[in-house]
Amino acid sequence: xxxxxxxxxxxxxLDCSIAMAGPFAAQxxxxxxxxxxKVEPVTGEWQRHVSAGGARGNKINVSFLSLNRxxxxxxxxxxxxxxxxxxxxxxxxxDVFLQNYRPGVAKRLGVDYETLxxxxxxxxxxxxxxxGEDGPYxxxxxxxxxxxxxxxxxxxxxxxxxxxxxxxxxxxDAVTAYTAFEGALAALLHRERTGEGQLVQVNMLDAITTLxxxxxxxxxxxxxxxxxxxxxxxxxxxxxxxxxxxxxxGYIIVAFPSLKTLGxxxxxESFLTMNDETDTWTRRDEIFAKTREKLKTKSSAExxxxxxxxxxxxxxxxxxxxLVADPQIAHNGTFVEYDxxxxxxxxxxxxxxxxxxxxxxxxxxxxxxxxxxxxxxKEAGLGDDAIDALIAKGAVAATTEA
Numbered sequence: 114x115x116x117x118x119x120x121x122x123x124x125x126x127l128d129c130s131i132a133m134a135g136p137f138a139a140q141x142x143x144x145x146x147x148x149x150x151k152v153e154p155v156t157g158e159w160q161r162h163v164s165a166g167g168a169r170g171n172k173i174n175v176s177f178l179s180l181n182r183x184x185x186x187x188x189x190x191x192x193x194x195x196x197x198x199x200x201x202x203x204x205x206x207x208d209v210f211l212q213n214y215r216p217g218v219a220k221r222l223g224v225d226y227e228t229l230x231x232x233x234x235x236x237x238x239x240x241x242x243x244x245g246e247d248g249p250y251x252x253x254x255x256x257x258x259x260x261x262x263x264x265x266x267x268x269x270x271x272x273x274x275x276x277x278x279x280x281x282x283x284x285x286d287a288v289t290a291y292t293a294f295e296g297a298l299a300a301l302l303h304r305e306r307t308g309e310g311q312l313v314q315v316n317m318l319d320a321i322t323t324l325x326x327x328x329x330x331x332x333x334x335x336x337x338x339x340x341x342x343x344x345x346x347x348x349x350x351x352x353x354x355x356x357x358x359x360x361x362x363g364y365i366i367v368a369f370p371s372l373k374t375l376g377x378x379x380x381x382e383s384f385l386t387m388n389d390e391t392d393t394w395t396r397r398d399e400i401f402a403k404t405r406e407k408l409k410t411k412s413s414a415e416x417x418x419x420x421x422x423x424x425x426x427x428x429x430x431x432x433x434x435x436l437v438a439d440p441q442i443a444h445n446g447t448f449v450e451y452d453x454x455x456x457x458x459x460x461x462x463x464x465x466x467x468x469x470x471x472x473x474x475x476x477x478x479x480x481x482x483x484x485x486x487x488x489x490x491k492e493a494g495l496g497d498d499a500i501d502a503l504i505a506k507g508a509v510a511a512t513t514e515a
Contacts, residue, residue: 118476119144119145119147119474120468121142121145121146124208125207126147126148126207126210126211127150127207127209128149128150128152128211129152129224130213131158131213132159133257133290134285134293134317135293136158137286138241138290138294138297139184140184142294142297143182143183143184143476144182145466145473149183150184150485151181151184152191152200153188154189155188155189155482155507155510156510160180170456171455171456172455173479173481177479178461178478182479183475183476184479186483186486187203187486187490188483190509191222191224193506196509199508199509203489204229204232205232205233207233208236208301210224210236210238212241213241215252216247216251216252219240226238230310234309235304235308235310237310237311238313239300239315240315242255242316244318245316245319255318257284257285257286257317260285261280261284261285265329266325266328268341268349269341269349270341270346272342272344273342284321285317288324293313297313331350337350342397342401343398344405345401346397351369352394353394353400354401355369356401358409360413361410361411362412362413363429363430364430365413365416365427365429366429367408367420367426367427368426368427370423370425371389371425372385372389374423374425378420378423378425379408381404383403384400387400447463448462451475451478456478481512482512483509483510483511487511490509
């Protein structure tokens with residue numbers, strides 16, 4: 114079964130991943146029209162049983178709902194010989210196999226690249242890990258915040274001597290998901306040209322490290338130290354003032370303006386004789402502190418109007434309520450809305466890529482565990498009696514209600 118609409122319509126993805134990075138990558142493939150079969154344990158994938166932000170649902174929690182739309186669920190026990198045999202049958206006609214098991218687990222389960230590529234040489238096999246498939250950190254857990262700390266990025270912002278602040282999103286998971294998504298697409302393009310599949314390896318450490326292309330090059334090539342300021346400057350490699358500043362009713366962002374222009378707008382005469390290329394580095398804390406004191410005196414709307422009139426880069430600091438209500442977000446259609454059979458009306462972030470002829474869409478919401486087991490296995494050639502027998506043995510599970 115394919116959706117017949119998206120740009121990847123006709124491709125089948127076997128998604129054997131858990132948590133965020135893997136499911137998010139597979140969801141993006143589904144958003145583009147691929148038939149994504151979520152291969153999960155008969156008790157359901159791990160993410161079904163935890164709730165990000167404490168957000169529960171009726172039958173599907175919000176965390177799982179957000180990462181598994183446009184997928185079908187095949188609930189199968191891969192430790193059961195008959196269950197594993199079913200997966201091998203599906204591999205024969207799959208285009209992409211995606212997993213984020215800890216290194217070594219795929220081999221123990223018999224679903225490693227060597228095994229599956231022998232069954233289907235055209236298979237694009239995407240293997241995701243925390244730190245790589247081997248090496249000194251191979252056994253460490255690949256958790257988002259742990260990788261944020263390891264990446265070096267947390268010491269590029271904030272005050273010197275104070276604990277660093279984590280990103281306000283699951284940054285490493287999201288970046289890794291997009292890296293895997295990109296790798297899968299590139300490997301599919303190679304297969305279209307040559308007919309051969311291949312192994313695609315992505316790890317969280319490399320993804321978050323290479324994302325910092327400019328920052329790390331400043332350090333490695335130019336030798337500039339990563340030195341935080343006494344003031345909460347937003348990035349060590351961008352001149353002052355650069356950060357979030359309090360107003361009488363909220364916060365605004367000001368991003369490295371001309372000091373003369375800024376001084377004129379906010380009434381700070383000392384800025385008028387400063388040099389943008391030297392003083393903004395050598396007097397960074399002084400400039401930040403003076404800007405902070407001036408901006409405390411008026412509302413966000415007043416300052417944004419004045420700063421924008423002077424062509425100074427600035428903007429509001431939003432919360433989620435502000436973001437969702439923003440007119441540009443509405444204009445872009447950034448969020449999608451649809452009705453889910455068990456969770457009701459859903460509004461969630463949509464698709465960041467627009468195609469003129471093959472638009473993305475929500476063809477199905479996140480599935481119940483095993484909701485499509487019968488459907489997928491019938492497509493693999495099994496009859497109702499055979500499927501009933503597998504269910505009775507516990508090799509697979511099938512949801513009977515939606």
